Amino acid sequence: MKTRYTFGGDEHIFVEMDEEMSLDAFFKSLSMTNAVRAAQIDGVTEVCPANASFQVKFDPDRIKPDDMLAELKALEAVAEKAEKRLNTRIIEIPVFYQDPWTHETLMRFRERHQDPEGTDLDYAARINGYDSAADFITAHHSSPWFVSMVGFVAGLPFLYQLVERERQLEVPKYLRPRTDTPKQTVGYGGCFSCIYSVRGAGGYQMFGITPMTIYDPAQTTSYLRDFMVFFSPGDIVKWKPIDRTEYDATLADVEANRYEPLIKEVAFDLTAFNADIDGYNAKLMEALHGV
Amino acid sequence: MAFKVVNPGLLSTVQDLGRPGYFHLGIPISGAMDRFALRAANLMVGNDEGAAALECVFLGPQLEFESDATVAVTGADMPARVDGEEKPGWTAFKVRAGQLLTFDYLKAGARIYIAISGGIATPPALGSRSTYPIGALGGVEGRPLAVGDIVPLGEGGGAAEGRSVPEALRRMPGAPAELRVLPGLYWRLITEQSGQNFFDDEWKVAPEADRMGYRFRGGRPIEFEAREQPFGAGSDPSNIVDGCYPYGSIQVPGGTEPIVLHRDAVSGGGYFTLGAVISADMDFIGQLQPHTATRFVRVDMAAALEARKERRLLLEKVRAALS
Numbered sequence A: 001m002k003t004r005y006t007f008g009g010d011e012h013i014f015v016e017m018d019e020e021m022s023l024d025a026f027f028k029s030l031s032m033t034n035a036v037r038a039a040q041i042d043g044v045t046e047v048c049p050a051n052a053s054f055q056v057k058f059d060p061d062r063i064k065p066d067d068m069l070a071e072l073k074a075l076e077a078v079a080e081k082a083e084k085r086l087n088t089r090i091i092e093i094p095v096f097y098q099d100p101w102t103h104e105t106l107m108r109f110r111e112r113h114q115d116p117e118g119t120d121l122d123y124a125a126r127i128n129g130y131d132s133a134a135d136f137i138t139a140h141h142s143s144p145w146f147v148s149m150v151g152f153v154a155g156l157p158f159l160y161q162l163v164e165r166e167r168q169l170e171v172p173k174y175l176r177p178r179t180d181t182p183k184q185t186v187g188y189g190g191c192f193s194c195i196y197s198v199r200g201a202g203g204y205q206m207f208g209i210t211p212m213t214i215y216d217p218a219q220t221t222s223y224l225r226d227f228m229v230f231f232s233p234g235d236i237v238k239w240k241p242i243d244r245t246e247y248d249a250t251l252a253d254v255e256a257n258r259y260e261p262l263i264k265e266v267a268f269d270l271t272a273f274n275a276d277i278d279g280y281n282a283k284l285m286e287a288l289h290g291v
Numbered sequence B: 001m002a003f004k005v006v007n008p009g010l011l012s013t014v015q016d017l018g019r020p021g022y023f024h025l026g027i028p029i030s031g032a033m034d035r036f037a038l039r040a041a042n043l044m045v046g047n048d049e050g051a052a053a054l055e056c057v058f059l060g061p062q063l064e065f066e067s068d069a070t071v072a073v074t075g076a077d078m079p080a081r082v083d084g085e086e087k088p089g090w091t092a093f094k095v096r097a098g099q100l101l102t103f104d105y106l107k108a109g110a111r112i113y114i115a116i117s118g119g120i121a122t123p124p125a126l127g128s129r130s131t132y133p134i135g136a137l138g139g140v141e142g143r144p145l146a147v148g149d150i151v152p153l154g155e156g157g158g159a160a161e162g163r164s165v166p167e168a169l170r171r172m173p174g175a176p177a178e179l180r181v182l183p184g185l186y187w188r189l190i191t192e193q194s195g196q197n198f199f200d201d202e203w204k205v206a207p208e209a210d211r212m213g214y215r216f217r218g219g220r221p222i223e224f225e226a227r228e229q230p231f232g233a234g235s236d237p238s239n240i241v242d243g244c245y246p247y248g249s250i251q252v253p254g255g256t257e258p259i260v261l262h263r264d265a266v267s268g269g270g271y272f273t274l275g276a277v278i279s280a281d282m283d284f285i286g287q288l289q290p291h292t293a294t295r296f297v298r299v300d301m302a303a304a305l306e307a308r309k310e311r312r313l314l315l316e317k318v319r320a321a322l323s
Helices: A022-038 A065-081 A099-107 A120-127 A133-140 A242-256 A268-275 A277-289 B036-046 B193-201 B279-285 B301-322
Strands: A004-008 A012-016 A044-049 A053-058 A086-097 A145-150 A159-162 A183-190 A192-195 A203-209 A236-241 A263-269 B001-005 B011-015 B053-057 B061-065 B069-077 B079-082 B085-087 B093-095 B101-102 B110-115 B149-152 B177-183 B203-209 B215-217 B237-246 B248-253 B259-261 B267-269 B272-276 B293-298
Touching: A004 A065, A004 B272, A012 A065, A012 A120, A012 B237, A022 A044, A022 A053, A022 A145, A022 A268, A053 A065, A053 B237, A065 B215, A065 B301, A099 A183, A099 A203, A120 A203, A133 A236, A183 B001, A183 B036, A192 B085, A236 A277, A263 A268, A263 A277, A268 A277, B011 B248, B036 B053, B036 B069, B036 B110, B036 B279, B036 B301, B079 B093, B085 B237, B177 B279, B177 B301, B203 B293, B272 B279, B279 B293
Parallel strands: A086 A236, B177 B293
Antiparallel strands: A004 A012, A012 A053, A044 A053, A086 A203, A086 A263, A145 A159, A145 A236, A159 A192, A183 A192, A183 A203, B001 B061, B001 B149, B011 B053, B053 B110, B061 B101, B069 B093, B069 B110, B079 B085, B079 B101, B177 B272, B203 B215, B215 B259, B237 B267, B248 B259, B248 B272
């Protein structure tokens, strides 16, 4: 991992921990952004962690760009010593795979897809070596995921699969982005899953939909009264496959402001995770469901 | 204290100086695309520089005032009329209760800013009144103005009529428009020749130009240095592991059409960026019409900071002229 610093115009510094995605790169980015926030550098206006990089926005009238760069570089040593552990939460997110709404949308934009004859799931299954969409769906929901970035549009989480790299699913984005994606679509691009927080443009493959609102500017949803955005970087997610009946029932609960997602407090330790991935994930599942 | 929207024009939104502090959650800075014009308009009517005003693109609205107010229109050249009587741009004028504010056709530029004494008093969301329609935040119910909206105004009778920004201090893009760019970010992914072409070629603003970003067409495609794509980035050479996008950064999806990200842009994504338009030139972008010939001009950080200083001095002159 070689850190790369670069200016984004005269108001931003972009710091790439690594070109490729890994949890090590994410943790280093998280540690550095924590260090930048703690340092309370005069002139810093935004600190934004991403998957394997982060960005700092600053006011060059208050701090010279070269001085800002020197401040960040000085914090890198601090971040490297930080322990790769965080106290977070694991959340169960219900997903209705192969739902009619994303299906209608993916058929509408078929000419923008790598495989105009099939569906996004059939294509993803085939290029990842699965015999059927059902097997691919099982691979998608049988291990937990890690929120490594929130962004693109308001409250959209990027999720990274907590398995060895050889087992990670990878799919390209659409050849040309769609102009429409249903709200709460569960998508996939590169090595990341995502949930589209609002309806709109998008380039990720579409696999299903969750009945859970994850962005609510009115803050009436039962679990979004404190803040309108549900996800934070570091959250751990377990997808729960549901059918149409459960989707409808859950959606009705969400809309009636009485749905309470299954959430448990957990700690995540990267070193312990890397030492025994399956064993660590089993413990996360125990924490979620109780033993 | 309010006005009624008789006709919203093409796309009119409430904007102030924006909503910093939430970019890490995907909520963009928003706010006026031409902040200089917004500040100048507010100063003329006696508001705080960052008070909420209207940003209207290409076509003016028709507004019926329910109370007396001082109004100033800046930015694009689009003559205002009060009950049919023409009013000069960049100059404060009075509108009486019951009078109708309308606009002629656009003559130059793209966006007007209408500041009204007291400022627009819609409820702030996350510290700003700026409208971010994708996230349904700010403005009137999180959306652009619609027919019949009653838009509340703050208290304050406003400044006297006739305060004006001296002509020499009004700013509009030249022709062809020049946008100064600091190469950086993922510049290293493209070939040296492509980088040179980007600055040599003449581009034109594409019809897809809005508050999220301005797309440009007409230059040669970008070519990438051969490399193995990093894990997690995706297979196209223009793909990167999804990261943050700076305000003003220039992405070129598929290497074909550069997009300069603006106030309501997505906060991040998986396309490489080759640098960013310098902060001093971002306001100009909001005044570019589709098909405007545009050149990107390579600058270094010293030039970017010098240009920023010039913009600041210009604003200070406007403040002095109106104090």
